[in-house]
Amino acid sequence: MSEKSQKLRIGIFIIAGTLLMLAVLFFLGLSDMFVEKVTLVTRFNESVQGLTVGSPVKYRGVQVGTVSKISIVMQKKTVWVAMEIEPRYFRGVDKDEFENAFRKELANGLACRMEFAGITGMKFIDLDYFSTANTDITVPSNIPLEEAIYVASVPSAFQDFSKAVVNAMERLSKIRFEEISAELEQSIITINTLLADPAIKSTISKINEAAENLESSTATINQAINEERIATMLDDVEKNLKSLNKLTSTLNRTSAEMKLPESSRALRNAADSISESQKDLTTTLEKLNHTLDSMKLFFDYIEKDPSSIIRGKKPEKSILK
Amino acid sequence: MQNSKPEKLKQTLTGYIAQAVYPVVFLGEVFSAKPRLARRKRELLYYLDLCGVKSLPVVIIISLLMGSIIAMQGILQMRKVGAEIFIVDLVGFAVLKEFGPLMVAMISTGRAGSAFAAEIGTMKVNEEIYALQTMGVNPYSYLVYPKLAAMLVAIPVLTVFGDAFSILGGMILSTSACDITPAAYWARSTAVLNGTVFMLGIIKSAVFGVLITLAGCCCGFSAEGNAQGVGRGATQAVVASIFLVVIADAVMTLLFTFIGY
Amino acid sequence: MRNKIIEVTQLDIGYDNTPILCDLDFDVYEGEILFILGNSGCGKSTLLKHLTGLYQPLRGDIKLRNKSIVNASGQEKNELYKSFGVTYQGGALLGSLTVAENVAFPLEEHTSLTQDEIDSIVEEKLSLVDLTGFGNLMPSELSGGMKKRAGLARALALSPDLLFFDEPSAGLDPLSSSALDRLILDIRSKINATVVVVSHELDSIFSIADRIIMLDKERKGIVAEGEPHDLRANSSDSWVRNFLNRNNMR
Numbered sequence: 001m002s003e004k005s006q007k008l009r010i011g012i013f014i015i016a017g018t019l020l021m022l023a024v025l026f027f028l029g030l031s032d033m034f035v036e037k038v039t040l041v042t043r044f045n046e047s048v049q050g051l052t053v054g055s056p057v058k059y060r061g062v063q064v065g066t067v068s069k070i071s072i073v074m075q076k077k078t079v080w081v082a083m084e085i086e087p088r089y090f091r092g093v094d095k096d097e098f099e100n101a102f103r104k105e106l107a108n109g110l111a112c113r114m115e116f117a118g119i120t121g122m123k124f125i126d127l128d129y130f131s132t133a134n135t136d137i138t139v140p141s142n143i144p145l146e147e148a149i150y151v152a153s154v155p156s157a158f159q160d161f162s163k164a165v166v167n168a169m170e171r172l173s174k175i176r177f178e179e180i181s182a183e184l185e186q187s188i189i190t191i192n193t194l195l196a197d198p199a200i201k202s203t204i205s206k207i208n209e210a211a212e213n214l215e216s217s218t219a220t221i222n223q224a225i226n227e228e229r230i231a232t233m234l235d236d237v238e239k240n241l242k243s244l245n246k247l248t249s250t251l252n253r254t255s256a257e258m259k260l261p262e263s264s265r266a267l268r269n270a271a272d273s274i275s276e277s278q279k280d281l282t283t284t285l286e287k288l289n290h291t292l293d294s295m296k297l298f299f300d301y302i303e304k305d306p307s308s309i310i311r312g313k314k315p316e317k318s319i320l321k
Numbered sequence: 322m323q324n325s326k327p328e329k330l331k332q333t334l335t336g337y338i339a340q341a342v343y344p345v346v347f348l349g350e351v352f353s354a355k356p357r358l359a360r361r362k363r364e365l366l367y368y369l370d371l372c373g374v375k376s377l378p379v380v381i382i383i384s385l386l387m388g389s390i391i392a393m394q395g396i397l398q399m400r401k402v403g404a405e406i407f408i409v410d411l412v413g414f415a416v417l418k419e420f421g422p423l424m425v426a427m428i429s430t431g432r433a434g435s436a437f438a439a440e441i442g443t444m445k446v447n448e449e450i451y452a453l454q455t456m457g458v459n460p461y462s463y464l465v466y467p468k469l470a471a472m473l474v475a476i477p478v479l480t481v482f483g484d485a486f487s488i489l490g491g492m493i494l495s496t497s498a499c500d501i502t503p504a505a506y507w508a509r510s511t512a513v514l515n516g517t518v519f520m521l522g523i524i525k526s527a528v529f530g531v532l533i534t535l536a537g538c539c540c541g542f543s544a545e546g547n548a549q550g551v552g553r554g555a556t557q558a559v560v561a562s563i564f565l566v567v568i569a570d571a572v573m574t575l576l577f578t579f580i581g582y
Numbered sequence: 583m584r585n586k587i588i589e590v591t592q593l594d595i596g597y598d599n600t601p602i603l604c605d606l607d608f609d610v611y612e613g614e615i616l617f618i619l620g621n622s623g624c625g626k627s628t629l630l631k632h633l634t635g636l637y638q639p640l641r642g643d644i645k646l647r648n649k650s651i652v653n654a655s656g657q658e659k660n661e662l663y664k665s666f667g668v669t670y671q672g673g674a675l676l677g678s679l680t681v682a683e684n685v686a687f688p689l690e691e692h693t694s695l696t697q698d699e700i701d702s703i704v705e706e707k708l709s710l711v712d713l714t715g716f717g718n719l720m721p722s723e724l725s726g727g728m729k730k731r732a733g734l735a736r737a738l739a740l741s742p743d744l745l746f747f748d749e750p751s752a753g754l755d756p757l758s759s760s761a762l763d764r765l766i767l768d769i770r771s772k773i774n775a776t777v778v779v780v781s782h783e784l785d786s787i788f789s790i791a792d793r794i795i796m797l798d799k800e801r802k803g804i805v806a807e808g809e810p811h812d813l814r815a816n817s818s819d820s821w822v823r824n825f826l827n828r829n830n831m832r
Contacts, residue, residue, distance in 0.1 A: 335598065442709055448636075449674045449675070449677070451636055452668065452670055452676075452736075454635075456663060456687065458691050459656075571788060
C-alpha cells in the first residue's frame with residue numbers, strides 16, 4: 001500500500017514539475033520559437049548609442065519585433081542593425097505574403113529611423129514613411145545577412161537636432177564672455193570713480209550753493225528794488241509823472257526780462273537731476289553687472305553639463321533623500 | 322611497542338594525506354563502478370521520495386518567503402527612486418539565476434546530504450558495507466548511483482517549483498505592498514526574463530545535486546565506525562556540500578557571465 | 583588427505599604498514615568446522631576480513647580453492663564471493679529492506695531466477711534458520727539473535743559450501759547461543775559445508791569445533807593449532823592451556 005502511494009506521489013511530483021517547467025519555458029520565451037519571423041536589416045551612418053539587441057522595432061507605433069543583431073563595418077564607419085519582426089502583427093497575411101507586401105511598401109518609401117524611447121536615452125527603431133525625399137532606397141550589395149530584407153534608414157531627427165545644438169554651442173563657446181564682462185566691469189568702475197571724484201562732488205555742491213545764493217540775493221534785490229522804486233515812485237509821482245511812467249515802464253521791462261528767481265530754481269533743478277541720473281546710472285550698471293554674472297554662471301554650467309540644455313537643471317536636493 | 326618520533330610523524334602525515342586524498346579515491350571508486358540502475362528501481366524510488374516529494378512542502382514554503390523577502394527589500398530601495406516596477410526584474414533574475422537553485426540546494430543539503438552521510442556511516446558501523454562486498458555487490462555502485470540518479474531528477478524538479486513559488490511570493494508581496502498589478506507583474510516578468518536564464522538555473526541546480534550527493538556519500542564512506550563518527554560524518558557532509566555548492570555557484574555564475582547570461 | 587578449501591601462506595596482516603599478525607600459515611579442509619580464537623584485539627576479526635577478501639594483506643597469499651583472493655581482479659573476486667557466505671556479528675542486514683528482501687538480495691544480484699523461484703528459495707532459507715513468517719519484518723524489528731539468523735539465511739541464499747561466521751554467539755544468551763551452534767552443525771550436515779568461525783566462546787568451541795587455531799596478540803601469530811580437547815589437555819604452551827581452561831577455573 002505504502003509502495004503504491006509512494007509511486008503515486010513521485011509520479012505526481014515529476015509530472016507536475018515537468019509541466020511547470022514547460023509552462024515557465026513557454027511563457028519565458030520558448031513561445032518565440034513557434035512564431036514566424038522576418039529578418040530585416042538596415043545600416044546607420046550615425047551612432048546607435050542607446051540601441052541594443054532586444055530594443056523594440058515599431059511600425060507606426062506598434063511594436064512588431066526586436067533588434068536581433070548589431071554589427072559594425074570599420075572601414076565605412078557604418079553600423080548594420082538586424083531586426084526580427086513578426087508578421088503575426090499584420091492582420092491576415094502569412095510569411096510569404098507579408099514579405100511581398102513589405103517589399104512593396106519599401107518601394108513606396110517605407111524606411112526606418114532611430115527614435116528615443118523615453119527620457120532615459122534608450123532608442124527604438126521606427127518603421128514609417130518619412131518625408132525626407134533623398135533617402136537612398138537602393139539595396140547595397142554587401143548585406144551581412146543573406147535572406148534579410150534591406151530597409152533604408154533615414155537620419156534620425158535626433159541627429160539633426162543634435163547637430164544644431166552642437167553648432168549653437170560651438171558658436172556660443174566662441175564668444176569671450178569673460179573678457180566682455182571684465183571690460184564692462186572695468187568701465188563701470190571707471191565711471192564710478194569718476195563720479196566719486198571729490199572735484200565733481202564739490203562742483204555740484206558749489207553749483208547748488210551758488211544757486212541758493214543767487215536765489216536769496218535775487219529775493220533781496222527783488223525786495224529792494226520794489227521798495228526803492230515805490231519810494232522813488234511816490235517821490236517822483238508828483239515831480240515827474242512822465243519820467244516816472246517812463247521809468248516804471250523801463251523798470252517793468254527790465255524786471256520782466258530778468259526773472260531771476262525762476263532761473264535759479266531751474267539751475268538747482270538741473271543740478272538735482274544730474275545727481276539723480278547719476279544714481280540711476282549706478283543702479284543700471286549694477287544690474288548689468290549682475291546680469292553678466294548670472295550669464296557667466298549659466299555658461300559655466302552648460303560647459304560642465306551640456307545635456308542640461310535638454311534635460312533641464314538637475315533638482316537641487318538629492319533624490320535619495 | 323613504542324614507535325620512535327619520526328615514525329609517528331610519518332604515520333600521522335600519511336594519515337592526513339590518506340584523508341585528503343580520500344575524496345579522489347572515492348570519485349574513482351564511484352566512476353569505475355557500474356551504475357546498474359535498472360536493478361535499483363526500489364532504491365531510486367525511495368530516494369526520489371525522500372529527496373524530492375518529501376522536500377517539496379519545505380521548498381514551497383521557503384521559496385514563497387524568499388521571493389517575498391527579496392521583493393520587500395527591493396521595494397524599500399526602489400521606492401526611493403520611484404522605480405518599483407523593476408522589483409519584477411530584481412526578483413525574477415535573482416530567483417532564476419541564484420536563489421532558486423541555491424535555496425533548493427541548501428534545503429537538500431540539510432535533508433538529503435546529511436541523510437546520505439548518516440545512512441552510509443551507519444551501514445559502515447553495522448558492517449553492512451562489508452556484507453554488500455562479500456555478497457559481490459559493489460557498495461559504491463549500490464549506494465551512490467541510485468542517490469545520484471534520484472537527486473539528478475529531484476533537485477531540478479524542486480528548483481522548478483522553487484523558482485515558480487519564489488516568483489509567486491515576489492508577486493504576492495509587490496502587488497500588495499505597491500501599486501503594481503498582478504497583470505503588470507506578469508507582463509514585465511515575461512518581457513524581461515527568458516527561457517535561457519531559467520534553464521541555466523536548472524542546470525546549476527543539477528550540478529548542485531551531484532555535488533551534494535557526492536559530498537554526502539563521500540563523508541558517509543569516510544566516517545569513523547562509531548556513532549560519533551556517523552554524527553561527525555553527517556555534519557561534515559553538510560559543511561562540505563554548502564562549501565562545494567557555493568564554489569560551484571561562483572564558478573558557474575562566472576562561466577554564464579562569459580557566455581552573456 | 584582431505585581437500586584444502588583455504589590455503590594461507592606466509593600471511594602478514596595489519597593496518598598502515600604496522601603488522602598485527604605475522605607469518606600465518608594454515609589450511610582449512612573441506613567439511614570441517616574451524617574456530618579461530620584468541621584474546622581480544624589479537625586481530626581475529628581482521629584475519630576474517632582478509633580471508634573474505636575485504637582487506638589486502640601486507641604480505642603473503644590466501645587461496646580459496648586454489649584461487650588467490652589477494653590478487654583477484656574485481657570480476658574474479660565477485661565470482662569468489664558467490665562461492666561463500668559471511669555472517670557478521672550484528673547480522674549486517676540492509677536496513678532499508680525487509681528480512682525476506684535481504685535474503686533475496688544475493689539471488690537478485692547474481693542469478694536470473696524468476697520472482698517465484700526466488701520467493702521459494704527465501705522461504706526455504708528462512709525455515710532453515712527458523713525464521714518462517716518473519717520475512718515481512720524490517721531488520722530493526724528483530725532481536726539480536728534473529729538478526730544473526732537472518733544474516734545466516736542471507737549467507738546461505740546462494741547455497742555456498744563455505745561459510746564464515748564472525749562472533750556468532752556474541753551478545754546472545756547461552757540458550758540462543760547453543761541453538762545457533764546446533765544450527766551450524768545442522769547446516770554443515772545438510773549442505774556439507776566448510777565452516778570458519780571467529781569466536782572465543784569456549785562452550786561453542788568444545789561442542790562443535792573440529793579444529794581450532796589460536797592467535798596471541800603478544801606473539802603476533804599462531805600459537806596453537808589442533809583439536810580443542812586435545813590442546814586443552816596436552817598443549818605444551820601454558821598460555822594455551824590456561825586460555826582453554828578458563829571455564830573450568832571459574
